Amino acid sequence: MKIPEQRFKIVVIGGSAGSFSVVSRILSQLDPAFPLPVVLCLHRLKHVRSGLVEGLNMKSNIPVVEPYDKDKLRPGVAMLAPSNYHLFVEFDSTISLSTEEVNNHSRPSIDYAFSSAAYSFREKAMGIILTGANKDGAMGIKNIHEKKGYTIVQDPSTCDVDAMPQAALKLFTPDQILKPDDIVKILNGLKA
Structure with missing residues (x-):
């Protein structure tokens, strides 16, 4: 495990089956003064108010919110893609939400969240893919x-x-293949 030396402007985390417990673990060990915006794109039930935000907030050291369309990314805040909406990260550091067709049987689509962060932030984006x-x-x-x-x-x-x-x-071949606790160590070593 090696802490990257480059500086980032966003961390995007995607996951599906089994990811709630991993994301909870990461957020519960994250430095409360974490300096970057976090975008969480997790597959979830379409028409059920699942309590996911509340569940994550109970464990997280940083606030977890479901953004509205055009909300601005904020350092030290995790934005969770709302149920049944695609989430895109824009060049002006805002979030766009969309109800376009499902992608890979999913809405929100992790591909869309990652790809939009890649195009908006290029080398300043960090992407983490979890169990699914x-x-x-x-x-x-x-x-x-x-x-x-x-x-x-x-x-x-x-x-x-x-x-x-x-x-x-x-x-x-990704930069690193890591266990969840090592992912936390990487995140806690990042600087804005």
Whole structure:
């Protein structure tokens, strides 16, 4: 495990099956003074108010919110893609929400969140893909890699369901493949 020396403007985390517990663990160990905006794109039930934000806030050291369209990214705040909306990160550091068709059977699409961060922030974006049951996110995190951003894939041996990390690993070689506790160490070593 190696802390990257480059500086970032955004961290985007995507996950599906099994990711709630990993994201909870990461957020609960994150430095309360974490200096960067975080975007969380997690697959969730479409028409059910799941209590996901409340559940994450109970454990998180930084605030977790569901953004509205055109909300601005804020350092030290995690923005969770709302249920049944795609989330895009814009060049002006705002969030756009969309109800376009599903992508990879998913809305929100992790690919869309990652790819928009890649195009908006290029080498200043960090993408982290976690446990999950389909290939959503693999192309998106590859886009971050292609734009010289930093990419982390959860070690498949630590995943509840390893399909999502394995799909990413078939497409490219990330900067690091890490266990959740090492992902936290990387994040807590970042500077804005």
